[in-house]
Amino acid sequence: MAIEVRIPTVLRKHTDGEGKVSGEGSTLAELFDDLGGRNQGLHQALVGSDGQLHRFINVYLNDEDVRFLGGIQTPLQDGDTVSILPAVAGG
Amino acid sequence: MPARDISQAVGGTPLVGLPSMSPPGYSLYLKLEGHNPTGSVKDRVAAYLIAAAERSGKLHQGSRVLEPTSGNTGIALAAICAPKGYKLTCVLPENTSQERRVLLSLYGVDIVSSPAGEGSNGAVRVAREMAADDPDLYMPFQYGNPANPQAHYETTAPEILRDLPDVGALVAGLGTGGTLTGAGRRFKEHDPQIRIFAAEPEYGDLVYGLRNIDEGFVPPVLDTSVLDGRIKVDSLKALRATRDLATAEGIFAGVSTGAALAVALRVCDPRRLPEGTKIVVVSPDGGFKYLSTGAYAPGDVAGIAEGLSQTLWA
Structure with a gap:
C-alpha cells in the first residue's frame, strides 16, 4: 500500500533533498514510523515526545488537515496523498 | 445619512448569491469585503485595532505605529x-x-522589507525585533490582538446573519484566523449546527523557506475549536476558481476569494453538508491589487499559477 508524501523544503535535509517520498501504513502514525525508519531525524521533526503532531507542522491528507480528521491515527488508503507543510500565517 | 468620515464607512458590504456556480442542491453566497473603503476585509480589523488602542491610552497625536502585514492590513491601517x-x-x-507597496507609499507609510523565503512569518519576526528595540513604537499585532476577531464577531457575522438567518456553513481564508475565529464564534452561538471551514493558501516551495520548523507560526488569535475543517488550496485551484467567478458570476475578486470558493465547492457534498445548505464564502478583497501579478492575464492558466505561487496572494 503506497502513500505519496510531499516533504517541505525545511525537512528535505532528512530525505536526501527529495521533495516526494513514498511510504506505507494503514494510519498516519504507521506511515510516519515507516518513513522515520528510512529517513534519519524525520520522525522527531514531525511527532513530539507526546506522540502528537509537532505544533508547527500541518499534515494534510488529500488536502484536508488531519487535525480535523483523526489526527495522528487518521486511517490511510492506497493512493492517498499526504502533504506536510510548516505552519505559516498571512494577513 | 452621510458617513462623518471614511472610518465610519467600514462594513455593510453586499452579500450576493452565486446562482451559476452553486452546485445542484446547494446555494452559495459571497460576502464582498472588497467593497470596504480601502478595498478589503482588513478595514474592519484596522478600525477595531486602532479604536482599542485609543481606548486603552496606547495611542495619541504623533504616535508611531508598526505592523507586520502582507499588505491589506497595512493599507487599511494607513487609511485610519x-x-x-x-x-x-x-x-x-x-x-x-x-x-x-504603491498604495502604502501613497499614504506615507514607511515600508520595511522582510525576506521572501520567510513569508508572513518573516514579517512578524522582523517587526517583533524592531518593537523590542523601540519601546515607543505601538504594534497593534493583528495576529495576537483580540480586537481582530472581535471586529468579525461584532460586524461581519451579524451582517451575514441579518441577510441570511438560515446560513448553514461559512468558508473563509485562513491568514491571521481573525475572520474564522470571530465570525465562527458568533455563528456557533447563533446555531451550533453551522459548519465553519478554513481555506488555507498553499504556496510554492520558495515561500516555505524556513530554516527550521521552530520558525513556524500559529497566530494566537486563531481558535481552531470553532473550525470543522481546514483545507489547503494551491495557486492553480485558487486561480481557476477566481477566474471562473468573473466569467460565471461577473465578480472580479482577488485570488484568495477563489481559494475560499474552491473549498466551498468541495464541501457541497451530502456526506459533509445536507442538501439545501446555504453556504457563505467570505471574499476578502477585489482583484485590482493583483493585476501586476499577471493573475488575470490571457494565456495558459497553469503557467500563470506557477508564477503566482511564489507571490503572497492571501
Missing part, C-alpha cells in the same frame, strides 16, 4: 492612521504585489 497623524511603518515580505 494618516488623517489622525499617526506615523505608520509596515513590515512587508518582499514577495507581495507591487500595488500594495
Whole structure:
C-alpha cells in the first residue's frame, strides 16, 4: 500500500533533498514510523515526545488537515496523498 | 445619512448569491469585503485595532505605529492612521504585489522589507525585533490582538446573519484566523449546527523557506475549536476558481476569494453538508491589487499559477 508524501523544503535535509517520498501504513502514525525508519531525524521533526503532531507542522491528507480528521491515527488508503507543510500565517 | 468620515464607512458590504456556480442542491453566497473603503476585509480589523488602542491610552497625536502585514492590513491601517497623524511603518515580505507597496507609499507609510523565503512569518519576526528595540513604537499585532476577531464577531457575522438567518456553513481564508475565529464564534452561538471551514493558501516551495520548523507560526488569535475543517488550496485551484467567478458570476475578486470558493465547492457534498445548505464564502478583497501579478492575464492558466505561487496572494 503506497502513500505519496510531499516533504517541505525545511525537512528535505532528512530525505536526501527529495521533495516526494513514498511510504506505507494503514494510519498516519504507521506511515510516519515507516518513513522515520528510512529517513534519519524525520520522525522527531514531525511527532513530539507526546506522540502528537509537532505544533508547527500541518499534515494534510488529500488536502484536508488531519487535525480535523483523526489526527495522528487518521486511517490511510492506497493512493492517498499526504502533504506536510510548516505552519505559516498571512494577513 | 452621510458617513462623518471614511472610518465610519467600514462594513455593510453586499452579500450576493452565486446562482451559476452553486452546485445542484446547494446555494452559495459571497460576502464582498472588497467593497470596504480601502478595498478589503482588513478595514474592519484596522478600525477595531486602532479604536482599542485609543481606548486603552496606547495611542495619541504623533504616535508611531508598526505592523507586520502582507499588505491589506497595512493599507487599511494607513487609511485610519494618516488623517489622525499617526506615523505608520509596515513590515512587508518582499514577495507581495507591487500595488500594495504603491498604495502604502501613497499614504506615507514607511515600508520595511522582510525576506521572501520567510513569508508572513518573516514579517512578524522582523517587526517583533524592531518593537523590542523601540519601546515607543505601538504594534497593534493583528495576529495576537483580540480586537481582530472581535471586529468579525461584532460586524461581519451579524451582517451575514441579518441577510441570511438560515446560513448553514461559512468558508473563509485562513491568514491571521481573525475572520474564522470571530465570525465562527458568533455563528456557533447563533446555531451550533453551522459548519465553519478554513481555506488555507498553499504556496510554492520558495515561500516555505524556513530554516527550521521552530520558525513556524500559529497566530494566537486563531481558535481552531470553532473550525470543522481546514483545507489547503494551491495557486492553480485558487486561480481557476477566481477566474471562473468573473466569467460565471461577473465578480472580479482577488485570488484568495477563489481559494475560499474552491473549498466551498468541495464541501457541497451530502456526506459533509445536507442538501439545501446555504453556504457563505467570505471574499476578502477585489482583484485590482493583483493585476501586476499577471493573475488575470490571457494565456495558459497553469503557467500563470506557477508564477503566482511564489507571490503572497492571501
